[in-house]
Amino acid sequence: MGSELLSPLLPDGEKLTQRDYNFGPTQPRCELKVDGNLVVHFSGDVVPAGTDVIAVNERGMRGLGHPAAANIGQDARIADRGALAVDSCSYGGKQQKFVAEVELKQQAIQDVSERRGALRSLLKAYLPAAMKDVGCS
Numbered sequence: 001m002g003s004e005l006l007s008p009l010l011p012d013g014e015k016l017t018q019r020d021y022n023f024g025p026t027q028p029r030c031e032l033k034v035d036g037n038l039v040v041h042f043s044g045d046v047v048p049a050g051t052d053v054i055a056v057n058e059r060g061m062r063g064l065g066h067p068a069a070a071n072i073g074q075d076a077r078i079a080d081r082g083a084l085a086v087d088s089c090s091y092g093g094k095q096q097k098f099v100a101e102v103e104l105k106q107q108a109i110q111d112v113s114e115r116r117g118a119l120r121s122l123l124k125a126y127l128p129a130a131m132k133d134v135g136c137s
């Protein structure tokens with residue numbers, strides 16, 4: 001993903017740091033900090049094909065503020081402070097789904113519709129990149 005997609009969502013600061021970690025080969029995570037403060041959290045998960053990802057994550061998305069459907073992947077939601085997208089893929093020889101999530105821990109963009117637009121653009125790039133990184137094709 002290019003910095004042009006991420007930078008609008010980051011607050012001003014001196015130092016940007018990234019910490020990548022995984023809960024397993026199918027669960028990548030990444031935290032971005034500005035001046036030591038957590039600002040964006042990325043996560044991905046390979047889940048069984050029959051999982052209703054939107055229903056499972058409904059409460060969490062509501063907590064991020066007014067989720068609305070978006071045309072990204074198979075299904076997606078963009079909220080005031082985060083976004084989620086799901087797409088079908090093949091992993092380990094089986095049909096699966098990949099779930100990509102972005103959560104803003106700080107809001108650099110005060111205008112909610114502008115922030116949602118920036119989240120939409122970021123998620124659209126993050127979903128296929130994260131899928132490729134875990135080998136979900």
